[in-house]
Amino acid sequence: MGNRRPAGYEYHHRFWMDDSVVPYYDSRIQMFNPSVDKKQYLFEIQTNFKLKKRVDDEEQVIGSEIFANIVLRIDDCWCLENDICGRLHDYWMSIDEIKQLVNEALDFTKQKMAVDATKYESRSVVTVVIGLDVCTVQQEGESIDDMIGRAIRPEHMFPLRLTFFFERRGPGWRYNGDIEKSYIDHKDFLMGLARYRPDDDVGLAYMEVCGVCLLESRATPAAHVSYLPCGHGVHSHCVFIWFNAGKSSCPSCGDRVPTDGEKFDLDHEKDNHILLID
Numbered sequence: 550m551g552n553r554r555p556a557g558y559e560y561h562h563r564f565w566m567d568d569s570v571v572p573y574y575d576s577r578i579q580m581f582n583p584s585v586d587k588k589q590y591l592f593e594i595q596t597n598f599k600l601k602k603r604v605d606d607e608e609q610v611i612g613s614e615i616f617a618n619i620v621l622r623i624d625d626c627w628c629l630e631n632d633i634c635g636r637l638h639d640y641w642m643s644i645d646e647i648k649q650l651v652n653e654a655l656d657f658t659k660q661k662m663a664v665d666a667t668k669y670e671s672r673s674v675v676t677v678v679i680g681l682d683v684c685t686v687q688q689e690g691e692s693i694d695d696m697i698g699r700a701i702r703p704e705h706m707f708p709l710r711l712t713f714f715f716e717r718r719g720p721g722w723r724y725n726g727d728i729e730k731s732y733i734d735h736k737d738f739l740m741g742l743a744r745y746r747p748d749d750d751v752g753l754a755y756m757e758v759c760g761v762c763l764l765e766s767r768a769t770p771a772a773h774v775s776y777l778p779c780g781h782g783v784h785s786h787c788v789f790i791w792f793n794a795g796k797s798s799c800p801s802c803g804d805r806v807p808t809d810g811e812k813f814d815l816d817h818e819k820d821n822h823i824l825l826i827d
Contacts, residue, residue, distance in 0.1 A: 573717040603687040616714035744773040756782025760800035779804035
């Protein structure tokens with residue numbers, strides 16, 4: 550993750566306390582700390598993805614997502630930063646911007662708890678909402694279509710369902726096993742895939758055309774790039790679409806990707822072989 554971001558993107562954030570979101574995470578809160586013997590700090594990130602036109606400064610919302618994370622210590626900057634930095638990196642936020650956001654969120658929480666100490670002293674869960682606007686800003690001489698083409702949005706990122714973030718679970722929510730059936734055999738593989746920005750040297754050097762959507766890298770400048778074991782590059786979000794459709798091989802060369810179970814057995818066999826040699 551670099552300490553820079555390309556021009557043409559802005560980030561704006563705000564914080565507020567909101568106890569009404571707690572029921573959406575009840576089961577996750579209990580699972581995270583079943584005994585509830587410590588105060589838990591739930592940070593919910595509500596992200597709006599926007600387009601910002603140059604002429605009239607008009608903003609248009611093109612997508613949104615909500616996820617949360619829990620920490621047990623309000624002074625643990627590293628824990629919160631480490632947990633959410635992966636997703637914020639997908640927004641192309643720099644390290645400094647992520648650190649600033651985390652520090653301000655924790656400072657805000659401490660200030661609110663100090664002002665109303667009696668109220669929060671008895672709370673087992675303290676909830677803070679981070680409202681984050683991720684704006685793709687039209688540059689001078691850039692067409693609307695080109696701005697839209699490089700816009701940061703959920704469909705160009707790794708699916709939240711494959712991450713460890715907490716997603717909202719409202720009344721009547723039920724687990725749907727069918728959602729995971731198609732990619733469950735490669736879940737570890739998908740979660741472990743590195744994702745590169747197209748403006749990085751690696752992305753430009755190795756992916757000219759995505760083997761799934763058949764679009765050139767330059768036509769989708771906001772989409773991250775991942776590389777399969779065979780070395781062929783594809784859009785990171787297209788990898789998920791491909792495996793979600795039941796595929797298990799490279800769309801470009803047909804090289805098969807071992808399942809997580811097969812990979813585990815192979816690694817275990819190698820370890821045993823090394824032990825026998827020693």
